[in-house]
Amino acid sequence: MRRDGGRRLVSDLGLVGIATFAMDAALYAYSAIFTNFFVNDLHFNARDLGLVESLREVPGFLTVVMAALTVRFHESRLAAFSLLAMGIGLAAISGAHSFLFLVAAGMVWSIGFHLFSPLSNGLVLAATESGQEGRALGWIGGVGAAGTLAGMFMVFLLVGPLGLRYTFIPAGICALIGGVALLFTRDRKFVPRTRIVFRKRYLIYYALSLLDGSRRQIFMTFAVFLLIKQYNLDVRQVTGLLIVNSVVTTVLTPFIGRMIDRYGERRLLALNYALLIGLFASYALVHNLPALCVLYCIDNAFFAFSLGINSYLGRIAPPEDLTPSLVMGSTANHVAAVGVPVMGGLLWASFGYQVTFLVGAATCLLSVLAALAIRVDAVPARSNLMAATRAEGVSGD
Numbered sequence: 001m002r003r004d005g006g007r008r009l010v011s012d013l014g015l016v017g018i019a020t021f022a023m024d025a026a027l028y029a030y031s032a033i034f035t036n037f038f039v040n041d042l043h044f045n046a047r048d049l050g051l052v053e054s055l056r057e058v059p060g061f062l063t064v065v066m067a068a069l070t071v072r073f074h075e076s077r078l079a080a081f082s083l084l085a086m087g088i089g090l091a092a093i094s095g096a097h098s099f100l101f102l103v104a105a106g107m108v109w110s111i112g113f114h115l116f117s118p119l120s121n122g123l124v125l126a127a128t129e130s131g132q133e134g135r136a137l138g139w140i141g142g143v144g145a146a147g148t149l150a151g152m153f154m155v156f157l158l159v160g161p162l163g164l165r166y167t168f169i170p171a172g173i174c175a176l177i178g179g180v181a182l183l184f185t186r187d188r189k190f191v192p193r194t195r196i197v198f199r200k201r202y203l204i205y206y207a208l209s210l211l212d213g214s215r216r217q218i219f220m221t222f223a224v225f226l227l228i229k230q231y232n233l234d235v236r237q238v239t240g241l242l243i244v245n246s247v248v249t250t251v252l253t254p255f256i257g258r259m260i261d262r263y264g265e266r267r268l269l270a271l272n273y274a275l276l277i278g279l280f281a282s283y284a285l286v287h288n289l290p291a292l293c294v295l296y297c298i299d300n301a302f303f304a305f306s307l308g309i310n311s312y313l314g315r316i317a318p319p320e321d322l323t324p325s326l327v328m329g330s331t332a333n334h335v336a337a338v339g340v341p342v343m344g345g346l347l348w349a350s351f352g353y354q355v356t357f358l359v360g361a362a363t364c365l366l367s368v369l370a371a372l373a374i375r376v377d378a379v380p381a382r383s384n385l386m387a388a389t390r391a392e393g394v395s396g397d
Contacts, residue, residue: 015185016123017143022178023083023116024147025154029171030090030109032155032242035224036235037093037164046225046353048099050345053221056106057337059114075323076185079119083179086112091172094165112175118330121310122323123185137307137314138257145253149246155239164235198328201316204373205325206332208269208309211367213333215276216303217340218360223283223296226353231289241293245300253304257311265308265315269371272305273364280361284354312374 038044038052089109096102124140151174159167227233233241260268279299286292310326317325344356 013124015181016120017140018181019079019083019116019178020120020140020144021147021150022174022181023086023113023120024144025151026087026090026171026174026178027113027151028148028242028246029151029155029174030093030168031220031224032152032239033159033164033167033171033235034093035228036238037168039225039228041164042096042099042102044099046222046229046348047345049221049225050341050343050348052099052103052106053217053341054338055103056110057217057334057341059107059111075119075123076182079116079123080179080182080185082112082116082119083175083182084112085109086116087172087175087177087179088112089172090175091169093168096165109172109175114330114334118323118326121326137311138254138260138304141253141257141304141307142250145246145250149243149250152239152243152246156236156243159235159239199321199325202313202325202328204370205309205313205316205329207370207373208312208367209329209332210336211363211370212306212309214336214340215280215360215363215367216306216333217337218280218344218356218363219299221341222344222348222353222356223299226283227289227292227296230353231292241296245297248297248301249304252301253307256304257307260305260308260311264374265312266371266374268305269308269312269374270368272302272308273367273371276302276364277361277368280357280364283357283360 035049038049044052086109089105089107089112092105092108093102096105120140121137124137151171154170154174155167158170162169224233224238227241228238256268276299279295279302282295283292286295309329313325313329314322344359347355347359
């Protein structure tokens with residue numbers, strides 16, 4: 001990996017980009033086939049889906065505990081082993097014939113994924129100069145979107161010869177490749193993780209993470225399920241829809257990152273969630289398949305605005321707080337995510353799918369209020385924050 005007296009062929013940030021590309025290829029190949037596999041091969045219903053998704057999100061809820069248990073591991077090594085676990089879990093789904101086996105395999109890949117997510121953001125933010133957080137996250141987001149596109153094309157090519165069940169194996173191999181890439185990174189620029197951070201100064205960040213997890217789970221668990229269950233979309237149609245999403249996201253994510261740097265997190269996040277209120281209400285009220293597919297693509301593209309949540313933390317947190325605070329934010333994101341799929345599945349079964357999506361619209365309204373609570377003018381420079389943090393002490397507020 002070295003040449004010219006020790007200079008690396010690929011930078012650490014570049015290796016994080018490779019890992020992100022591979023992880024997103026694996027994740028979205030899984031996303032393209034899982035719901036069809038769940039409905040058509042395993043013959044489960046909405047309540048079963050909600051329970052599976054809630055159990056799969058338990059590792060996300062326990063991210064802060066897992067981070068504390070692994071605090072003495074180097075960040076890049078832990079990120080590498082996280083992707084290796086994710087790959088093993090995804091490949092194992094190919095052997096699922098029962099609910100319990102499906103849950104077990106889901107828990108394995110979920111542990112790896114949920115450990116990797118805050119670690120990767122921490123590696124990116126720590127390597128980025130102040131004021132460039134949105135651009136850096138936007139670039140990584142664009143790389144991830146390109147990986148998503150690759151995962152979709154992989155499904156298109158392989159689902160025919162392999163079938164739904166065995167397409168989980170190449171998805172798992174993608175994640176394994178990302179883990180191997182991270183084994184070549186170094187931790188020299190990153191501050192060791194010594195604690196879990198919870199500070200009153202970051203309460204808006206925690207609230208945004210919590211609410212974003214709620215609406216994300218409603219979308220990811222039930223939007224595709226609606227299209228498959230109510231409108232009978234097959235796996236190739238779903239994959240084609242996700243390919244369109246990937247192209248749009250690849251183009252828009254770096255642009256949205258620049259807009260966040262230019263106009264600020266408060267404006268962009270508030271606008272995003274305000275528009276999402278209408279989108280979620282439309283899932284409940286619109287009964288035209290082409291219109292719903294367009295809404296799905298728009299909704300998916302809006303996920304890029306969530307970059308503003310992490311870039312906001314990058315603006316207000318000193319480097320030593322970044323990774324532990326991202327872990328705490330990930331835990332907050334999953335507090336609701338553990339319960340929302342089960343609740344959404346029960347609402348669907350009891351009152352119809354319309355109520356599930358109207359709850360999503362209400363969540364977006366709360367997110368607008370949280371975004372408007374951001375006070376950008378009150379954000380001090382990161383160098384001043386370092387001194388302030390030391391004065392507060394290591395245990396938080």
